[in-house]
Amino acid sequence: MNAISASLTDSATMLRRNLRHTTRNPLALFNAVIMPIVLMFLMVYVLGDAFSVGVNYADYATPGLIMTTICYGISPTAIAVNSDMTTGFINRLRVMRISRAAVLNAHVIVTMLRSLVAITVIIGVALLMGFRPQAGFLQWLGVIGIIALTVLAIGWLTVAFGLAAKTPETAGLAAVPLMLLPFLSSAFVPADKMGPGARQFAEYQPFTSIIETLRGLLTGTPSTSSTITAIAWCAGLALIGYLWARKSFTKRG
Template identity: 40%
Template sequence: MTTLTYAVRDTRTMLRRNLLHMLRYPSLTIMLIAQPVLFLLLFVYVFGGTMGAGLPGGGGRDAYLGYVSPSILIITVASVALSIAIHAAKDATEGIIDRFRTMPIARSSVLSGLVGAAMVQTALAVAVVLAIAVALGFRPDAGIGGWLGAIGVLALLALALTWLCVALGLAAGSVETASNTPMFLLILPFLSSAFVPTDSMSPGLAWVAQHQPFTPIIDTLRAFLAGHDPGSDLWWALGWCVAITLVSFAWARRLFAQVRAG
């Protein structure tokens, strides 16, 4: 077999290992889904009436459900990514990665298998949260192209944030640190267009919101699901996702080569 064939085989083995770990601890997946669902219920049923009235063109709770549901899907992606930092830190600090290095397997398969399992877990979580949003009354107007665009944006963001959290987990030095370091990924959406339009913010906060990664990504997803053209937001979203992926991938590979059991 060729080197590529060995790498694919080993990646498949590592993917199966991580998926089995996910199945062994279903409570973690449930918690990852429960958090964005709670955000959805909170913002729609507690704040939705008031915040919906402040949307362009007005509207009430139903209008706000349509506005906030794409944001909750983005938060779902970030929530799953956070858990991957803990997995990476656990493997690094408990010596599992060192043991893998002594085995005749492709080194790239260790991280690729972890990322692949995270993508599967993300797809499951997003599907469940989207189904709950639809059950609450969310009605996307997207056509086939819009749905493909929305899936593509979510997949690219999941890949970017997963590689970033793998790197943060390997750099953390402990599971405790890894559980806290990526928390900014859940804070940044609150400083974006996720819950209110940026033009309703104070000038300083609006500038921050307009120039951070989550705003164009959320606006692009929102446009696709609404059946609209995302315009320049799409290119900003793609640029941020690709840049984060490339930098995080390179950082994770370098950290992986330096890992020593604690």
């Protein structure tokens, strides 16, 4: 067995372990879904009429709620990664012939699977609340691709946060800035309607380009420039998270 196949086999083993932990802790998936649903009801039914966005507000807000769902689902990953490091699980693996990278890969994959399930639920609720996407088949493929890239990037950043934290509690808190970023983007109100400072930050932070790409694809009016920018941000964040995670893992492992 060569190194690549061994790493894949080890990753599958770690993935099964993490999936079992997830099924035994459905609260993690519940938390990732319930808060975005509450936000959806709040934004669409309570505050939506206060915003002038030029379109049905459910159509406008759903891409932002997809991003919010991704961000609200990352805290369990940071805590789980840190727990593996601080409870001695990684030390026990030292005496076994298992790929160190498999541990990190499994956490990222589980994060992606959990996020995709939560996003599917959120889109279903959005449809019940008036969301009417105009995307064709290829545009839906684009939506899925952008979501997958985003979850991959945020997943690696979350793993890095978990490895860098000293305790599981601080690991959970380390994910809070990512959870807040959608509110400082064009998720719920156009950036050009924000005040000075907030407007510039919202226009140039990474989540805005990702949200605008999803919005364009879902409404059937994709933008090449925002798509390229979103892909570049996802690739850059994924690379930063991966390199940071590997460095922290090697240092602490």
